[in-house]
Structure formats: C-alpha cells, structure tokens
Amino acid sequence: MYQKVAQYCDRIFKGAKPAELPVEQPVIFELSLNLKTATFFGIKFPDHLIARADKIIE
Template identity: 40%
Template sequence: MSRLSVVFRHCAHQVAKLLRGAKVVDVPVEQPPQFELIINLRTAKALGVEISPGLISCANNTIE
C-alpha cells in the first residue's frame, strides 16, 4: 500500500466520523503512526544547500 493511500484512508476515517454526526471539536487530532525522511539531493545541490552525511544516513530514502 502506498504512503499516499494510507493518508487518504486515514482522512476518510476522519470524514466518516464527521458525517456520522460527530462534532468537529470531538474528533481528535491524530498523527500518522510513522514518519519518513526523504532527502532530495538534486534539489539541495541546485539550491546550494549542503546536507550532512549524518542526516543523509538517517534518511529513509534519498533522491539523487
């Protein structure tokens, strides 16, 4: 399942709660269960931003 479909599914659950009559103030703010760090090295280079090797090693994915 793609990351985007997980976000859409989560959003649909929130909307369903509201459509079933829940008040907006009663629907809790929820965070995704997992975060990903993706670094676009090509864009960083184009902007002149240097990214430390330590941060790159922590990334889940890098875009060359």
C-alpha cells in the same frame, strides 16, 4: 498520513462533529530528502543524515 485523513473524513461523513474529534499525534515519522532541490539551492546534507533518510529523491 493520508490514511489518518481518510479516517477523519469517514467519521465526519458519518455525522461526527469535527470539533469533537481528538487531535492525534503521529507515532511514526518518515524522513524524506530531495537531493535535486537541495543541490539547486546549494544545500548539502551531511552523510549521516542521508544514511538515516527513509526516502531519498534524486
């Protein structure tokens, strides 16, 4: 995501008008779960969701 932001900023710094830049949708999604925060709020993620997570914060 930050790489896309940097590309947009580069275009703007080179003179592109922000209103004329296309809106791009992400093609890759990353699932991150914060187990410590979830536990604090009493949330329990199902095992199948934890198994699918790309990043788990403990």
